[in-house]
Amino acid sequence: MSVTDEARAVPSVPSPSPSSSFEALRRQDPQIADILFGESQRQATTLQLIAAENFTSPAVLAALGSPLANKYAEGYPGARHHGGCELVDAAERIAIERATALFGAEHANVQPHSGSSAVLAAYAALLRPGDTVLAMGLPYGGHLTHGSPANFSGRWFDFVAYGVDAETGLIDYDQVRHLARQHRPKAIVCGSISYPRHPDYEAFRDIADEVGAYLIADAAHPIGLVAGGAAPNPVPYADVVCATTHKVLRGPRGGMILCGSELAERIDRAVFPFTQGGAQMHTIAAKAVAFGEAATPAFTAYAHQVVANARELAGALAAEGLAVLTDGTDTHIVGADPAPLGIDGRVARGRLAAAGIVLDTCALPYGDGRGIRLGTAAVTTQGMGRREMDRIATLFTAALREQGEPHDIRGKVQGLVAGFPPFAG
Numbered sequence: 278m279s280v281t282d283e284a285r286a287v288p289s290v291p292s293p294s295p296s297s298s299f300e301a302l303r304r305q306d307p308q309i310a311d312i313l314f315g316e317s318q319r320q321a322t323t324l325q326l327i328a329a330e331n332f333t334s335p336a337v338l339a340a341l342g343s344p345l346a347n348k349y350a351e352g353y354p355g356a357r358h359h360g361g362c363e364l365v366d367a368a369e370r371i372a373i374e375r376a377t378a379l380f381g382a383e384h385a386n387v388q389p390h391s392g393s394s395a396v397l398a399a400y401a402a403l404l405r406p407g408d409t410v411l412a413m414g415l416p417y418g419g420h421l422t423h424g425s426p427a428n429f430s431g432r433w434f435d436f437v438a439y440g441v442d443a444e445t446g447l448i449d450y451d452q453v454r455h456l457a458r459q460h461r462p463k464a465i466v467c468g469s470i471s472y473p474r475h476p477d478y479e480a481f482r483d484i485a486d487e488v489g490a491y492l493i494a495d496a497a498h499p500i501g502l503v504a505g506g507a508a509p510n511p512v513p514y515a516d517v518v519c520a521t522t523h524k525v526l527r528g529p530r531g532g533m534i535l536c537g538s539e540l541a542e543r544i545d546r547a548v549f550p551f552t553q554g555g556a557q558m559h560t561i562a563a564k565a566v567a568f569g570e571a572a573t574p575a576f577t578a579y580a581h582q583v584v585a586n587a588r589e590l591a592g593a594l595a596a597e598g599l600a601v602l603t604d605g606t607d608t609h610i611v612g613a614d615p616a617p618l619g620i621d622g623r624v625a626r627g628r629l630a631a632a633g634i635v636l637d638t639c640a641l642p643y644g645d646g647r648g649i650r651l652g653t654a655a656v657t658t659q660g661m662g663r664r665e666m667d668r669i670a671t672l673f674t675a676a677l678r679e680q681g682e683p684h685d686i687r688g689k690v691q692g693l694v695a696g697f698p699p700f701a702g
């Protein structure tokens with residue numbers, strides 16, 4: 278058989294199998310292949326406690342690495358600016374149906390490229406430049422899109438910040454109401470990058486109604502817990518819910534917007550053509566896969582285990598002497614101040630990194646110091662439970678207190694994660 282016959286007999290459709298496509302990459306571009314290999318080794322041999330990270334399933338990765346990546350599809354299913362969209366239309370319709378069913382929403386837009394793009398589109402749909410917006414201040418756990426001067430939000434809108442109580446670390450709803458009455462914002466944003474407790478969506482709705490503001494829930498972090506029934510659903514309360522699909526929800530890197538049917542058209546136009554161009558159809562197919570996974574009893578069990586693990590870890594870290602913010606957690610997020618151990622968050626992050634424990638620093642509700650923020654979404658996907666959380670807390674404090682060589686602690690971390698391979702199955 279000649280080469281051309283062979284090529285005809287075997288259509289050159291990339292295989293969704295990660296191993297064979299990886300071998301093709303290694304042959305063509307060993308430099309990048311080495312980086313991919315090294316990164317998967319890093320993820321598999323150290324502890325991933327970054328609160329925003331998770332491990333997607335092989336099915337999600339297969340959709341991401343599929344030929345849908347080649348397709349241009351500006352517009353929405355049935356109304357595209359390109360030909361050949363029949364199949365990707367079907368993928369997007371399935372993603373939308375699964376998202377609306379999963380979260381009980383009338384409308385879903387699954388095109389935002391990221392959580393930040395979702396928030397940008399929500400503002401574009403509801404606000405005009407110069408409007409006043411009330412959101413959690415960045416020093417308390419607000420996201421960049423909640424009014425940072427370095428971000429479009431702080432540049433184009435007039436943000437007023439609410440905080441958390443310095444003592445309890447909890448949102449002070451009387452302060453939120455007071456600021457809302459004083460500044461009459463056009464929108465109120467609830468949601469945070471580090472708040473470990475459930476927002477009181479009903480209280481936010483009540484305050485928004487009192488001052489005639491839209492309520493935007495930026496549920497980027499907890500939306501996966503919502504899918505698994507382990508956190509309250511903001512959909513019945515907020516006018517618009519923004520989310521990511523890659524945090525606890527365990528899907529591909531991307532964003533999503535949920536809203537009622539009366540805002541559907543405005544939201545859709547705010548995503549495309551106002552703030553984005555062509556949709557990433559491979560990512561949208563991967564979102565559909567993730568929504569399918571999130572609708573299963575196994576995911577419900579996962580979401581509850583994520584919270585149980587975070588509570589166990591928070592308790593164990595408190596027992597080791599760290600000051601746990603808000604005295605615990607309702608979610609996958611644990612915030613802690615390592616000051617009782619004589620170090621700040623930056624030093625803590627460095628010592629933990631040397632021991633193979635990867636996490637972030639975070640703002641503290643008091644003072645200018647930094648704390649540490651960790652999450653249990655990734656380790657729970659790996660199959661770890663409460664026993665492993667206690668083990669993590671022991672290794673954690675050994676690293677922070679510099680009990681023994683970082684190298685030895687790193688070896689123990691590696692021994693622990695070896696029993697829970699993240700890329701199995």
Ligand SMILES: *Cc1c(COP(=O)(O)O)cnc(C)c1O
Pocket residue numbers: 329390391392393394396420422468469470495496497498521531532
């Ligand atoms: C993660 C996060 C975002 C942004 O998500 P990206 O995908 O990184 O753009 C927005 N808001 C909140 C509250 C977040 O936690």
